[in-house]
Amino acid sequence: MSLDFTAIATQFVAHYYSTFDSDRKNLAGLYRDNSMLTFEGAQSLGAQGITEKLTSLPFQKVKHEYGPPDAQPTATGGIIILVTGQLIVDDEQRPLGYSQAFQLSQDASGQWFVFNDIFKLVLL
Amino acid sequence: MSLDFTAIATQFVAHYYSTFDSDRKNLAGLYRDNSMLTFEGAQSLGAQGITEKLTSLPFQKVKHEYGPPDAQPTATGGIIILVTGQLIVDDEQRPLGYSQAFQLSQDASGQWFVFNDIFKLVLL
Secondary structure (H helix, E strand, O other): OOOOHHHHHHHHHHHHHHHHHHHHHHHHHHEEEEEEEEEOOEEEEHHHHHHHHHHOOOOOOEEEEEOOOEEEEOOOOOEEEEEEEEEEEOOOOOOEEEEEEEEEEEOOOOOEEEEEEEEEEEOO | OOOOHHHHHHHHHHHHHHHHHHHHHHHHHHEEEEEEEEEOOEEEEHHHHHHHHHHOOOOOOEEEEEOOOEEEEOOOOOEEEEEEEEEEEOOOOOOEEEEEEEEEEEOOOOOEEEEEEEEEEEOO
């Protein structure tokens, strides 16, 4: 069966940002102990460290808006995703541009999780 | 020996864009037959297909300017890189924002090559 990587990426991205925007501590379930996050150059490791980083970001409300993700399969059964979009935090009028690259992997039970996560703001 | 993925990523990115900006047909050596490019949503496969795509882009001169790349190791010995920057084509006054994600892999001789390449313009 060939991997429908675009469908998996699209579904993942929708789930990721809707979880991020509603209650970001629930993102913990999308990472594993060996997952990596680079957020604006700062590195966090593992589901717990990554969730602590994401929940400590200094805003209360956030909304991501993004275009269709681009996805490619990797040589080892993973999926690379690149998303670009804008986010609006709290009551700021001006959205912030961002880019985010993910590599998804499957765990032993076949569930997709985030192995690599790199987030960068894009200054407009 | 631990992988100095940040140094490899930084060196790769400098080489990649300097080659792109001077004579982009020479990028062929950085891809392999199973490499993938998604350029503004259009997919190309293999060093030859990718080089044809890159050399057919409708500009004569191009210059990339970019910040320090972010990099992470993958579970299988590769390196994921995210770059954001601006490019100036021909005599346009206004730079175009872009984001580009790479996965580098090593071939049997230990040489790094681009397995995954996703390029997106970021509309400012």
